[in-house]
Amino acid sequence: MKKIFKFIGFALLTIIGLIAVVLTFIYAKSYNTYKDAAKLMGNEAPVLKIGGLEFRDLNKNGKLDAYEDNRVNIEDRITDLIGQMTLEEKAGSMFITMAAMNENGSLSETQSIANPMSYVVEGNSAMLLGKNMNHFNTIQSTTPEAMVAWHNNIQKLAERSRLGIPVTLATDPRHGVPNAPGASIYSPFFSSWPSTLGLAATRDSNLVRSFGDIARQEYKALGFRLSLSPMADLATEPRWGRINGTFGEDAELAATMTKAYILGFQGDTINENTVECMVKHFSGGGPQEDGRDAHFPPGRQTYKGNNFNYHLIPFVKGAFAAGAAQVMPYYGIPMGQTTENVGFGYNKDIITGLLRNTYKFEGIVCTDWGLVTDAKIFGYTLKPAAAHGVENLSAKQRVEKILNAGCDMFGGEALPDVVVELVKEGKISEKRIDASIRRILKEKFRLGLFDHPYLDTAGVKILNNTEFAAKGIEAQQKSLVLLKNDANILPLKAGVKIFLEGFSEEETKAYPNVVSSMEAADVIVLKIGTPDNAGPEKYLLQKLFNHGSLAFSDKEEARLLKIIQSKPTITVINLQRPAVIPAINQYSKALIADFSSKDNIILDLIMGKFKPSGKLPFELPSSMEEVLKQKEDMPYDTKNPLYKFGAGIGYE
Numbered sequence: 001m002k003k004i005f006k007f008i009g010f011a012l013l014t015i016i017g018l019i020a021v022v023l024t025f026i027y028a029k030s031y032n033t034y035k036d037a038a039k040l041m042g043n044e045a046p047v048l049k050i051g052g053l054e055f056r057d058l059n060k061n062g063k064l065d066a067y068e069d070n071r072v073n074i075e076d077r078i079t080d081l082i083g084q085m086t087l088e089e090k091a092g093s094m095f096i097t098m099a100a101m102n103e104n105g106s107l108s109e110t111q112s113i114a115n116p117m118s119y120v121v122e123g124n125s126a127m128l129l130g131k132n133m134n135h136f137n138t139i140q141s142t143t144p145e146a147m148v149a150w151h152n153n154i155q156k157l158a159e160r161s162r163l164g165i166p167v168t169l170a171t172d173p174r175h176g177v178p179n180a181p182g183a184s185i186y187s188p189f190f191s192s193w194p195s196t197l198g199l200a201a202t203r204d205s206n207l208v209r210s211f212g213d214i215a216r217q218e219y220k221a222l223g224f225r226l227s228l229s230p231m232a233d234l235a236t237e238p239r240w241g242r243i244n245g246t247f248g249e250d251a252e253l254a255a256t257m258t259k260a261y262i263l264g265f266q267g268d269t270i271n272e273n274t275v276e277c278m279v280k281h282f283s284g285g286g287p288q289e290d291g292r293d294a295h296f297p298p299g300r301q302t303y304k305g306n307n308f309n310y311h312l313i314p315f316v317k318g319a320f321a322a323g324a325a326q327v328m329p330y331y332g333i334p335m336g337q338t339t340e341n342v343g344f345g346y347n348k349d350i351i352t353g354l355l356r357n358t359y360k361f362e363g364i365v366c367t368d369w370g371l372v373t374d375a376k377i378f379g380y381t382l383k384p385a386a387a388h389g390v391e392n393l394s395a396k397q398r399v400e401k402i403l404n405a406g407c408d409m410f411g412g413e414a415l416p417d418v419v420v421e422l423v424k425e426g427k428i429s430e431k432r433i434d435a436s437i438r439r440i441l442k443e444k445f446r447l448g449l450f451d452h453p454y455l456d457t458a459g460v461k462i463l464n465n466t467e468f469a470a471k472g473i474e475a476q477q478k479s480l481v482l483l484k485n486d487a488n489i490l491p492l493k494a495g496v497k498i499f500l501e502g503f504s505e506e507e508t509k510a511y512p513n514v515v516s517s518m519e520a521a522d523v524i525v526l527k528i529g530t531p532d533n534a535g536p537e538k539y540l541l542q543k544l545f546n547h548g549s550l551a552f553s554d555k556e557e558a559r560l561l562k563i564i565q566s567k568p569t570i571t572v573i574n575l576q577r578p579a580v581i582p583a584i585n586q587y588s589k590a591l592i593a594d595f596s597s598k599d600n601i602i603l604d605l606i607m608g609k610f611k612p613s614g615k616l617p618f619e620l621p622s623s624m625e626e627v628l629k630q631k632e633d634m635p636y637d638t639k640n641p642l643y644k645f646g647a648g649i650g651y652e
Contacts, residue, residue, distance in 0.1 A: 212264015
């Protein structure tokens with residue numbers, strides 16, 4: 001026995017030793033990369049005092065250049081700066097990808113166990129100085145103070161580059177209630193709001209604009225000047241795993257909400273108080289073939305209802321009408337809609353023909369993340385490149401095709417050297433690069449980043465704002481949809497004993513009539529999620545997508561029905577996409593559709609502290625058979641839906 005323990009101990013020590021060696025090697029490699037990049041670090045920008053005014057001498061040449069002078073019109077500032085930029089600096093400005101930050105707000109330069117994100121992306125200096133990149137997004141959430149510190153640190157690093165071009169910092173949505181990776185980055189210091197579907201369920205465009213304005217102020221306090229939202233896609237394919245980020249399946253409703261959302265973030269004009277929106281995903285990512293998301297192969301979108309133009313409405317009447325500054329195309333191939341079946345980001349008919357020429361869009365067009373290279377960690381492929389229709393092209397050929405399609409920026413990539421090679425080989429003209437750089441720099445100037453890039457730490461006082469929180473609560477309340485209320489069981493009468501299943505104990509402990517067992521209860525309140533029947537997946541990131549059948553498995557449905565049929569039951573279903581629940585609906589005394597509101601707000605509705613007013617942003621199908629018969633590009637087209645689009649009742 002002692003020999004066995006000795007052998008196990010030796011094996012564990014060997015494994016630990018090997019891990020230590022590997023981590024040491026990885027650290028050493030990242031440290032050497034950092035040292036090479038640090039050699040490119042210049043001085044901080046001196047301040048020039050001219051006529052009682054102060055200007056930042058970003059290129060450190062001792063004189064005031066046009067691009068440094070905020071009295072000069074923006075187009076002339078851009079022209080001056082482009083004339084000073086090297087090809088390498090131009091290429092670096094065309095890429096945006098994730099950047100890591102250390103927990104205390106210091107720059108992430110080397111790979112460290114204390115910061116797992118550092119193993120996913122390159123160090124800050126390696127990208128900013130080594131690759132001349134100046135657009136980043138982060139999915140981390142530390143403290144507000146640390147995030148402000150990191151923002152100022154990376155802006156200071158940018159100032160010490162040759163021309164001092166400031167960083168544009170972007171973020172994915174951060175205002176969702178739940179801690180749900182892939183849907184919302186958990187940021188508890190921001191106000192809490194329902195999902196985008198929930199905003200649509202309120203039918204209140206003024207409230208949605210208020211959300212945009214509040215989110216703008218909270219983002220700006222931490223340095224985020226670009227929101228990678230909203231999704232103007234339509235939820236016409238009920239199986240699609242990204243429906244939760246849309247405003248539902250009705251084009252006119254989505255257009256109204258998209259417009260309000262963007263106006264809230266950007267205002268009527270873009271200026272130093274704006275947070276710009278990168279609206280997603282032109283020309284509409286909703287019609288996913290069989291509901292399979294185009295993050296992954298085969299990446300096809302199908303138009304069996306010949307309804308391509310319907311998916312343009314939220315962009316034309318919503319995003320473009322609101323003056324959206326930036327646009328992101330999706331991954332999917334719009335099968336049979338253009339002269340070649342290639343993904344949107346590679347598709348010249350979509351980007352140049354439709355977006356630029358037909359709709360005269362003059363802002364930045366940035367690809368979705370990872371069109372060119374596979375997303376990997378330690379050699380494991382998290383997601384293959386979404387090079388749909390061009391799988392046989394090399395990385396360089398893919399970059400060339402994306403540029404020829406008309407895109408300005410590459411999302412989730414860090415390949416400026418490839419752009420440089422294409423220009424030097426004569427495959428892409430520098431004039432073509434300059435056209436994109438002009439658009440890219442224009443947004444930095446409009447946002448005031450060249451003149452005032454730094455944050456005052458006192459700005460975080462705007463967070464945890466009671467008025468902001470109250471608006472978020474109002475939206476959560478208005479988003480809840482009452483679908484069924486047999487015998488007017490709701491609101492519950494005072495003193496009714498309830499048993500809670502699926503609720504947070506922390507959020508519901510204040511309710512005195514909650515009992516600890518079903519047997520002691522008069523009524524059960526059951527909270528369930530959206531069915532997810534994806535099964536085994538080839539790629540790890542696919543597990544983040546709620547997809548597959550919209551019905552619960554036989555085993556899970558039987559478990560739920562046993563609860564529902566044991567006592568009068570109020571069922572609350574959190575809908576991240578439509579669900580097939582005819583039996584659950586039949587046996588429940590009441591049914592509430594939830595779009596990620598807090599548990600205490602749901603209970604307040606049940607107790608009658610406010611009245612329901614929400615309306616469904618999509619229909620709920622009556623069966624999976626009907627889902628399989630519907631067409632991916634058509635709205636509300638399942639036969640005899642359990643609840644139609646717009647369903648929702650009030651209290652009598």
